[in-house]
Amino acid sequence: MIVDCGIYRAGHRIGSPSDIDAAVEELGAREDTFCWLGLKEPSEDELNDAARAFGLHPLAVEDAFKAHQRPKVEVYGEVLFVALKTVTWPSVSSALRIGEINIFVGRRFVVTVRHGESLDLQEARHKLEHRTSLLGHGPAAVLYAICDQVVDRYADVVDQLDSAVDDIEQSVFSSERTSDAEATYRLKRHAVAFRKAVRPLSGELAPLAAGRVEAIKDAKVTPFFRNVADHVLRLSEQVDSLDDLLSSVLSAHLARVGVQQNDDMRRISAWVAIAAVPTLLAGIYGMNFRNMPELNWTWGYFGLLGIMTVFCLLLYRGFKRAGWL
Numbered sequence: 001m002i003v004d005c006g007i008y009r010a011g012h013r014i015g016s017p018s019d020i021d022a023a024v025e026e027l028g029a030r031e032d033t034f035c036w037l038g039l040k041e042p043s044e045d046e047l048n049d050a051a052r053a054f055g056l057h058p059l060a061v062e063d064a065f066k067a068h069q070r071p072k073v074e075v076y077g078e079v080l081f082v083a084l085k086t087v088t089w090p091s092v093s094s095a096l097r098i099g100e101i102n103i104f105v106g107r108r109f110v111v112t113v114r115h116g117e118s119l120d121l122q123e124a125r126h127k128l129e130h131r132t133s134l135l136g137h138g139p140a141a142v143l144y145a146i147c148d149q150v151v152d153r154y155a156d157v158v159d160q161l162d163s164a165v166d167d168i169e170q171s172v173f174s175s176e177r178t179s180d181a182e183a184t185y186r187l188k189r190h191a192v193a194f195r196k197a198v199r200p201l202s203g204e205l206a207p208l209a210a211g212r213v214e215a216i217k218d219a220k221v222t223p224f225f226r227n228v229a230d231h232v233l234r235l236s237e238q239v240d241s242l243d244d245l246l247s248s249v250l251s252a253h254l255a256r257v258g259v260q261q262n263d264d265m266r267r268i269s270a271w272v273a274i275a276a277v278p279t280l281l282a283g284i285y286g287m288n289f290r291n292m293p294e295l296n297w298t299w300g301y302f303g304l305l306g307i308m309t310v311f312c313l314l315l316y317r318g319f320k321r322a323g324w325l
Contacts, residue, residue, distance in 0.1 A: 001046070003038040003114075004125065011132030024053045027108055034108040034138050036125070041115055054109050055079070064102035067115040071201040073208065080105040080215040082143065084150050085197035086118045089157045089190070092164050096157070096193050101150065103143060105216055110142040124149040134224075140216040144224045147205070151231050154198055158235050158242075161190060165242050165249070172253045177260065184250045191243040199236050205229040270319040277315065278308040 007015035007026045014033070017023040023035045037050060044065060051061045057076035063069050069083040086099040099118030104111040112121060128135050128145040135141050164187055171178045207213050209226040281304055 001040055001042065003040050004122065005035065005037045006125070006129075007033060007035055008135060008138075009033045011134075011136035013129055020049050020053045031108075034110070036110045036139075036142055037112070038121055038125075039111065039113045042113060047113065050111055054104065054106060054111060056104050056111070057081070060104065064104070064113045067100050067102070069100065069102070071197070071204055073204040073213070075213060075215055078107060078215055080143075080213060082147075084147065084201065086150055087154055087157050087194055087197050088117060088119070089160050092160070096190050098193065098197055101146065103146060105139045105143050107139070107215075110139045112146065119149060119153060121146060121149070137218055137221050140218045140221040143216060144221060144228065147225070147228045151228055151235070154194075154235050155231070157194060158238055161187065161194070161239065161242055165245055169245070169249050172249050172256065180253050181250065181257075184246055184253060188243060188246045188250070191239055191246065194239050195236065195243070198232060198239070202229060202232045202236055205232060270315075273319070274312050274315045277311040281308055 002019070005017050005020075005023050006013050007017065007023065009030065009032055015026050017026055020037065023037060027033055027035050039046065039050065042050075042065075047061060047065050050056065051058070056079060060074065060076055060079070060081040063081070063083065071085050072081075072083050074081045080103075082103040082105065084101045084103070086101060088097045088099075090097065097117035099114065099116040101118050101121070102113040102115075104113075114121070124145045127149075128141065134144075168180055168184055168187060172180050172184075205225060205228060208216070209222065209229040211218075211222040
């Protein structure tokens with residue numbers, strides 16, 4: 001469906017047509033006017049109407065309709081096609097939400113197609129409409145505003161991931177016994193999903209950052225794309241570092257679990273050894289043979305208990321010194 005459609009001239013919004021035909025009619029009036037059409041999960045007919053109106057390449061239209069594209073920047077004649085992955089993370093206990101925004105950028109139009117858990121571009125639209133000097137650069141400014149909002153959300157997710165990794169690290173190395181393997185593995189999966197969504201974008205933005213894309217070539221807008229590309233690269237490197245740290249934390253947790261299990265086994269073995277002494281003596285004197293001299297001794301029972309106690313205390317002291325108890 002059509003989420004919003006705006007007609008812009010000289011950095012100002014001058015119209016809000018209700019359908020694609022009306023937008024094309026308003027565009028035909030003056031050459032210094034461009035249209036930003038926003039679609040969310042459009043039907044095939046709606047997307048085909050937009051393709052016919054703005055002359056979009058059928059291969060790019062097919063990609064935009066099916067979605068599930070890797071981040072990429074492709075040029076089809078005078079139209080630039082950009083596929084972006086959006087990433088949001090509502091809470092630490094939930095999974096990452098991956099959406100997709102496909103953007104067609106021409107000389108006098110921008111068509112955005114959103115799929116899945118993608119960001120609401122109304123925020124980017126409103127911010128850009130208040131920056132008339134930037135909006136005056138036309139469709140290239142719109143593409144920058146969308147990329148900037150998407151990357152800002154990347155930064156929010158990385159901050160959340162960084163905080164979650166700190167919590168896991170403190171838990172693993174705390175004095176209390178914890179079970180952090182599952183949580184650590186879950187965070188590693190989030191890091192992998194984030195990298196798959198973001199890492200390719202750094203290379204794809206390079207031509208835009210270098211001003212080598214003729215479809216939106218504008219010397220005054222190029223630095224903005226360079227800034228976005230730098231942020232994407234920095235965030236990718238930060239997530240790589242967090243993933244490496246999670247691997248180390250997971251290894252440390254598994255090693256600590258092994259040490260704890262070894263300590264438990266030593267304690268159990270020590271108590272079994274202590275219990276073996278009275279068990280042995282009681283077993284011998286519990287056989288009730290007739291010719292056992294100690295059976296007729298008045299102090300035999302108490303003497304045997306004393307021997308058991310002495311041996312148990314000696315064993316306990318020895319294990320305590322050895323750190324087994």
